[in-house]
Amino acid sequence: MSEPDRLEQARLDKLLAIEALGLDPWGERFDDHRPIRQARAECPAEPGVQGALCRIAGRIMLRNNKGKLKFFHVQDWTGRIQVMCSKSDFSEEQWKLIELLDLGDLVGIDGHLKVSNTGEKTIGATHVTFLTKSLAQPPEKFHGAKDVELLLRQRYIDLIYNDGVLARMLNRGKIIDSIRQTLRARGFVEAETPVLHSIAGGAAARPFITHHNALDMSLFLRIALELHLKRLMVGGVERVYEIGRVFRNEGVDSTHNPEFTMIELYQAYGDYETMMDITEAIFTNAIQALHEAAVAAGGDPAANPYLRPWGDKLVDYTPPFQRARYGDLFRQHAGCEMHDHAAVVEVARKHHIETKGKHPDVLINDVFEAVVEDHLTGPVFVIDYPAAMCPLTKRKKGHPEIAERFELFIHGMELANAYTELNDPRLQEELFRTQLAGLSEEDSMAKMDTDFVRALKVGMPPAGGLGIGIDRLVMLLTNSHSIRDVIYFPLLRHERPAGSRTEDAPEEAG
RNA sequence: GACUCGGUAGCUCAGCUGGUAGAGCAACGGACUUUUAAUCCGUAGGUCCUGGGUUCGAAUCCCAGCCGAGUCACCA
Numbered sequence: 192m193s194e195p196d197r198l199e200q201a202r203l204d205k206l207l208a209i210e211a212l213g214l215d216p217w218g219e220r221f222d223d224h225r226p227i228r229q230a231r232a233e234c235p236a237e238p239g240v241q242g243a244l245c246r247i248a249g250r251i252m253l254r255n256n257k258g259k260l261k262f263f264h265v266q267d268w269t270g271r272i273q274v275m276c277s278k279s280d281f282s283e284e285q286w287k288l289i290e291l292l293d294l295g296d297l298v299g300i301d302g303h304l305k306v307s308n309t310g311e312k313t314i315g316a317t318h319v320t321f322l323t324k325s326l327a328q329p330p331e332k333f334h335g336a337k338d339v340e341l342l343l344r345q346r347y348i349d350l351i352y353n354d355g356v357l358a359r360m361l362n363r364g365k366i367i368d369s370i371r372q373t374l375r376a377r378g379f380v381e382a383e384t385p386v387l388h389s390i391a392g393g394a395a396a397r398p399f400i401t402h403h404n405a406l407d408m409s410l411f412l413r414i415a416l417e418l419h420l421k422r423l424m425v426g427g428v429e430r431v432y433e434i435g436r437v438f439r440n441e442g443v444d445s446t447h448n449p450e451f452t453m454i455e456l457y458q459a460y461g462d463y464e465t466m467m468d469i470t471e472a473i474f475t476n477a478i479q480a481l482h483e484a485a486v487a488a489g490g491d492p493a494a495n496p497y498l499r500p501w502g503d504k505l506v507d508y509t510p511p512f513q514r515a516r517y518g519d520l521f522r523q524h525a526g527c528e529m530h531d532h533a534a535v536v537e538v539a540r541k542h543h544i545e546t547k548g549k550h551p552d553v554l555i556n557d558v559f560e561a562v563v564e565d566h567l568t569g570p571v572f573v574i575d576y577p578a579a580m581c582p583l584t585k586r587k588k589g590h591p592e593i594a595e596r597f598e599l600f601i602h603g604m605e606l607a608n609a610y611t612e613l614n615d616p617r618l619q620e621e622l623f624r625t626q627l628a629g630l631s632e633e634d635s636m637a638k639m640d641t642d643f644v645r646a647l648k649v650g651m652p653p654a655g656g657l658g659i660g661i662d663r664l665v666m667l668l669t670n671s672h673s674i675r676d677v678i679y680f681p682l683l684r685h686e687r688p689a690g691s692r693t694e695d696a697p698e699e700a701g
Numbered sequence: 702g703a704c705u706c707g708g709u710a711g712c713u714c715a716g717c718u719g720g721u722a723g724a725g726c727a728a729c730g731g732a733c734u735u736u737u738a739a740u741c742c743g744u745a746g747g748u749c750c751u752g753g754g755u756u757c758g759a760a761u762c763c764c765a766g767c768c769g770a771g772u773c774a775c776c777a
Binding site: 193194197198199201202238253255256257258259260261262264273275277278279293294307308309311313327328329330331332333334335336337338339340341343352394395396397439441442444445446447553556557560576580581605608683684685686 | 702708710711712713714725726727728729732733734735736737738739740745746747767768769770771774775776777
């Protein structure tokens with residue numbers, strides 16, 4: 192028998208033994224158990240004191256077998272606690288069950304809270320309820336699982352056995368909850384717009400293509416939420432947002448997953464200044480929520496929540512965030528005016544940036560990325576962009592070459608993108624028609640969407656709009672340097688077991 | 702897409718210039734009523750990522766491929 196089969200067989204034998212005791216190895220409803228974190232908080236401080244009765248449920252993580260005295264460490268999603276089982280406290284049947292317990296099994300424990308002679312918070316068990324048999328051999332108890340591929344393909348292993356992984360993902364949920372609260376407090380409503388688009392507009396990115404069989408219609412997975420939400424504003428939904436998955440058919444690296452989560456929100460009668468205020472509120476409220484969660488988990492309540500670690504650096508999120516004009520940053524770091532084309536070309540050449548055939552604003556943007564972005568440790572709102580880069584943005588009054596747009600940068604990462612929304616249908620149509628020199632259609636945001644122009648003709652209120660990359664926000668606020676650390680199941684190549692010759696096609700579930 | 706690094710027992714890892722595949726944990730059998738990665742005695746466990754090649758002989762050297770990571774490119 193091969194090793195994995197042999198290990199599983201040992202567990203199957205125990206499963207049969209549990210059934211022979213008249214118990215269900217797959218368990219059943221188990222009410223009124225307490226979060227382990229709470230149980231720990233209620234443990235008496237002194238050894239020898241018998242504390243309150245307590246019921247918990249969780250997974251067996253560690254076992255110390257002293258013969259007629261057995262210790263287990265049981266973990267739930269709030270924490271871990273030691274359970275002590277003394278043979279003298281159990282019936283013969285119960286003790287048989289306790290002797291059958293494997294690492295990884297799920298159990299319910301009733302017992303008294305106490306502290307062991309060595310000071311460890313403990314439940315002195317009086318009854319064990321078997322809840323679920325684990326047939327899989329868990330990873331090494333001290334080093335855990337480390338192989339990144341195993342952790343990503345079997346994320347459940349990562350969540351169970353690596354400290355901080357589950358907590359980080361739960362913090363992701365808290366951040367998203369906080370965003371919804373912030374927007375609800377400001378009178379926004381949530382909308383769900385289509386994922387399947389006829390025209391993948393609203394951003395510059397390559398889309399995924401799919402197909403509807405009955406309608407025999409090719410469709411794109413959305414690359415942005417923008418155009419549908421603006422249609423809703425035309426329809427009178429004055430403050431609207433969507434938190435949703437978007438899909439971009441591009442490379443994968445530590446800050447890019449092909450599917451990721453964005454929030455976009457639109458406020459009628461606002462502008463990009465309104466969006467800066469909302470951005471700050473979203474950030475500071477999310478940070479407060481994380482701070483409260485950290486304090487509840489035993490963190491220092493006096494710590495400054497706005498000072499957050501990012502690798503070996505600190506980011507100061509104390510509002511208001513700095514605001515800097517794109518043109519000023521350009522002058523400061525490139526050493527010339529962005530509208531001085533000859534000078535910009537020279538700077539570009541110095542940085543080995545291709546200049547031929549590019550629209551002047553595209554070149555400005557390339558130079559900006561090369562010489563400015565790394566200096567944007569932030570948080571800093573970069574405001575007032577070259578207009579040609581922004582086909583969905585209203586131009587600054589009296590300055591048609593400047594668009595009322597900002598991006599929020601933190602340590603060179605682009606966190607948020609917002610506009611005063613363009614609502615002039617004739618200008619919008621013209622911008623859709625005008626391809627930027629040097630950009631192919633799929634690299635440009637300027638994709639003609641006649642229905643969207645038709646919507647604008649009905650009249651969209653002047654408005655501010657904002658998009659935030661949720662994954663990157665969670666990365667920053669949880670000090671995670673890879674997007675894979677904040678997405679439960681990041682995209683991986685198909686798993687090909689040794690010897691198999693599977694085609695390059697997705698597996699269909701039976 | 703380019704380059705670099707990695708893939709050995711369920712897990713974490715050794716394995717040198719080519720010469721019978723190793724440890725710890727986990728598993729299995731036994732001892733043990735306050736352990737903390739418990740300890741002690743014993744047993745079993747391998748497609749060395751895959752496929753070729755060189756060689757008397759390959760985990761080790763060479764070639765191709767697969768999977769992952771990192772850097773770069775791409776991603777306004």
